[in-house]
Amino acid sequence: MSSIIQLLPDHVANQIAAGEVVQRPASVVKELLENAVDAKATDIKLIIKDAGKSLVQVIDNGVGMSITDSRLCFERHATSKIRQAEDLFSLHTKGFRGEALASIAAIAHVEMKTKQDQEELGTHIIIEGSKFVSQEPAVLPKGTSFAVKNLFFNIPARRNFLKSETVEQRHIVDEFQRVAMAHPNIHFTMYHNGSEMFNLPISNFRQRIVNIFSGKTNEKLVPVKEETEIVNLQGFVGKPEFSKKNRGEQFFFVNNRFIKSGYLHHAVMAAYEGLLKDGAQPSYFLYLDVPPHTIDINIHPTKTEIKFDDEHALYAILRSAIKHSLGQFNVAPVLDFDR
Numbered sequence: 001m002s003s004i005i006q007l008l009p010d011h012v013a014n015q016i017a018a019g020e021v022v023q024r025p026a027s028v029v030k031e032l033l034e035n036a037v038d039a040k041a042t043d044i045k046l047i048i049k050d051a052g053k054s055l056v057q058v059i060d061n062g063v064g065m066s067i068t069d070s071r072l073c074f075e076r077h078a079t080s081k082i083r084q085a086e087d088l089f090s091l092h093t094k095g096f097r098g099e100a101l102a103s104i105a106a107i108a109h110v111e112m113k114t115k116q117d118q119e120e121l122g123t124h125i126i127i128e129g130s131k132f133v134s135q136e137p138a139v140l141p142k143g144t145s146f147a148v149k150n151l152f153f154n155i156p157a158r159r160n161f162l163k164s165e166t167v168e169q170r171h172i173v174d175e176f177q178r179v180a181m182a183h184p185n186i187h188f189t190m191y192h193n194g195s196e197m198f199n200l201p202i203s204n205f206r207q208r209i210v211n212i213f214s215g216k217t218n219e220k221l222v223p224v225k226e227e228t229e230i231v232n233l234q235g236f237v238g239k240p241e242f243s244k245k246n247r248g249e250q251f252f253f254v255n256n257r258f259i260k261s262g263y264l265h266h267a268v269m270a271a272y273e274g275l276l277k278d279g280a281q282p283s284y285f286l287y288l289d290v291p292p293h294t295i296d297i298n299i300h301p302t303k304t305e306i307k308f309d310d311e312h313a314l315y316a317i318l319r320s321a322i323k324h325s326l327g328q329f330n331v332a333p334v335l336d337f338d339r
């Protein structure tokens with residue numbers, strides 16, 4: 001009897017995987033920025049053209065790649081960050097799936113330049129739709145530059161599905177800000193269509209937040225700090241009188257990774273009980289450091305959701321630490337005379 005099952009060629013498998021990892025230009029921004037952070041860069045530039053539809057480029061001064069690795073990095077499941085399944089529970093890097101570059105190279109035109117510090121020459125690679133076009137030695141500074149052009153050139157349906165430039169640009173800025181907020185020890189700059197949008201010098205968490213969200217943010221921040229065995233919590237919550245109508249300034253970072261958590265958000269809201277008008281949204285910028293073995297990051301391809309071993313304990317700690325901070329800073333309940 002004949003068989004009808006076939007293994008898909010790599011470029012097809014990559015294109016399918018890309019559907020999960022790369023939804024829009026902002027997904028490319030996130031993956032490239034995280035790779036630059038993992039490469040221990042202290043200076044990262046993001047260059048965007050036409051809201052990422054024509055160009056997303058990230059230039060870093062990190063460790064760079066050897067000639068061999070500069071090809072290998074485009075293979076699926078090729079990673080320098082984990083070796084075995086157990087490593088998933090002692091992660092100290094943003095990446096670990098080894099899928100991003102293979103996915104991006106499957107659906108765009110990619111030009112990569114990379115050089116390691118100790119090497120005389122670097123490598124210049126062009127890869128389009130998973131096909132290597134060229135690889136040449138080149139005189140380069142230390143670090144890596146990734147230019148991603150014509151995203152979704154071979155998937156017209158995906159390209160047409162992209163939203164307006166304003167919307168795509170908003171998503172890009174969101175990703176940029178999240179990574180920048182998590183790493184104030186790195187100098188970040190961002191350019192869109194040739195003009196500088198952000199220039200964030202190396203600083204601390206507070207200053208980084210202020211540099212991103214304007215000087216006015218400084219006066220509304222109340223520091224939060226709590227150290228326990230299961231979490232080292234630090235960060236800032238907004239004074240209730242500065243709360244907003246939308247949830248645009250609410251951030252959780254777990255081990256320097258931006259995450260979304262409805263449950264932890266609820267804990268924060270519980271701490272504000274009685275202090276907010278109906279529907280008002282407080283700002284918060286909360287950094288949780290937890291032992292890597294107590295979380296599972298591998299539950300979602302974009303890694304913005306995390307499973308915690310002890311969610312209930314985190315809830316209680318967050319709520320009480322924030323309540324305490326708000327109390328200490330003499331935040332009085334809102335007296336709402338309109339009611």
Ligand code: ADP
Pocket residue numbers: 031035036039060062063064065073074078079080081094095096097098099100101102143144
């Ligand atoms: P992951 O980040 O999950 O390992 P990627 O596909 O994003 O997977 O990257 C594959 C590999 O390429 C990384 O593990 C790393 O070794 C290398 N790499 C990617 N980007 C950079 C960079 N900017 N600098 C140095 N090495 C990089």
Ligand code: MG
Pocket residue numbers: 031034035094095096098100101
């Ligand atoms: Mg990566």
